[in-house]
Amino acid sequence: MTTTTPFEQHPLYPLINPRSIAFFGASNRFSAMGTNQLHSVQSLGFKGKIYPIHPSEQTVLGLPAFRSVTDLPEVPDLAVLVLPTAIVTQTLEACGKKGIRHAIVVSGGFNEVGGAGTALERELVAVAKRYDIRLVGPNCLGVVNPHHLFNVTFAAFEGRPGHIGLASQSGSLLTQMFHYLEQYRIGFSTGISVGNEAVVDIVECMEYLAACPHTKVIGLYIESIRRGRAFIETARRIVPHKPIVAYYAGGSEAGRRAAFSHTGAMAGPDQLYDGVLRQSGVIRAASLTELFDFCWVLGRCAVPQGRHIAVLTHSGGPGAAAADAASRNHLELTPFAPRTLAKLKSMVPQTGSVNNPVDLTFSRDPLDYFRRIPGVLLEAPEVDGLLVYCFVPPKNMQRMMENQGLSDDELAKLTDAIADDLAANAASMADAHHKPIIGFTYQSTEMPIIRKLLDHGIPVIPTPERAVRAMMALAQYGERVAKILSQQ
Secondary structure, three states: OOOOOOOOOOHHHHHHHOOEEEEEOOOOOOHHHHHHHHHHHHHHHOOOOOEEEOOOOOOEEOOOOOOOHHHHOOOOEEEEEEEOOOHHHHHHHHHHOOOEEEEEEOOOHHHHOOOOOOOHHHHHHHHHOOOOOOOOOOOEEEEEHHHOOOOOOOOOOOOOOEEEEEEEHHHHHHHHHHHHHHOOOOOOOEEOOOOOOOOOOOOHHHHHOOOOOOOOOOEEEOOOOOOHHHHHHHHHOOOOOOOOOEEOOOHHHHHHHHHHHHHHOOOOHHHHHHHHHHOOOOOEOOHHHHHHHEEEEEEEEHOOOOOEEEEEEEOHHHHHHHHHHHHHOOEOOOOOOHHHHOOOOOOOOOOOOOOOOOEEOOOOOOOOHHHHHHHHHHHHHOOOOEEEEEEOOHHHHHHHHHOOOOOOHHHHHHHHHHHHHHHHHHHHHHHOOOOOOEEEOOOOOOOOOHHHHHHHHOOEEHHHHHHHHHHHHHHHHHHHHHHHHHHH
8 A cells, every 4th residue: 555645645745746747838849938848847857747738739849749638548647738828717627627636827817917817817716626726826937846857947957956945926036046056056945936826825835845855944935925814824833843034025116016017916015024024933035145045054054042153264354344244234253262262372373363253364274274273163152153254276275285296187186185075074063063154255166165065065155244144044043933932
């Protein structure tokens, strides 16, 4: 007998993890959006059955095509509709009669355009309710689930299976983040473009992502919250177990107008949403960049016990910028205890500083910067989290080894190996002390030490200001969990 986990029993599970798909709107013309979306499904290597439905084509993208959903040899888990607006409702009705209970409606022209579109959406919802169809959309870009090799968006998936579960009221945002996240060695666990939320809304997506074992943090792009009380209650249940980060785009007058034209959503005042998110325990991001910075660290780092941080640098300017940003974001650069100072003085030259920030300028042993000093700072009871400036040019590392008579290729391999060892050591120290380490840099993610830190799960964020804000989000999350638990 086959048993299922509670996660597999979630109402959205077959929609996001389908074993078979009926696909409407794809052809052999790549000028058609549906064709691109079907190609995206194929190109990621989807393992299930795909049944293109086409009135005249014998095959679609190399797959046998069927004239009608009634001709299919089985009842698919999911129907994907990328069709002219006028025939969407009748097609969904045919899917319902076939027994299909999950659908993604990509087609637009519904409530977001008002008037007749609003009436059409009411008809669509009526059909979905009649046949108990869980429907994402309309006016959406679909779903991506890299862990299931499933991508039904129009963009080819570039990246890796990751830990960020995103529910977005902007469809294209989802696809534009594929490559962006990959450069930091992170990715989506699942991404859901909710569109007009005619049936499935952002609250139900949160519930699914809370149950998803691949999702370590939930990200939300919000233009409006339609079920306010349900949102608050659901988020408060989830947050003690899994962080939620939200970016709200409808707070300004311009944002409200854009949100309404986008999905037909009525956005509310910024102050109202700020209060709703705070009451829900959700961490609010001030920008899209912050949304993913916060999701990155909340899915990777330990939660600090407080707001006392240390900054480690070998360049005064970036260290001072981090200190200034910390003060502005209500993080405290803690004074070090005598025991901590004594340990640091044995590793920091007289030209450096053992105050906070710790500024090496030029160290006796350059490898101490990642090998020993972070351990001293993390084991200090007065330190809750550590920010580290990351700038170790490979040429500088190679100079230390050039007198060993190695070839250029051997030098490059040894540099890479040392960087990997230093990064692994930093990650193990963070794990051992259950405290967050966040790097910050102005350099490329392909610099060896940065690449290796990312590979070992240490976030390295561009600019000290962004790194500080990310550390603040970690501290804020810990405080909000404690508050929710104290009220239970």
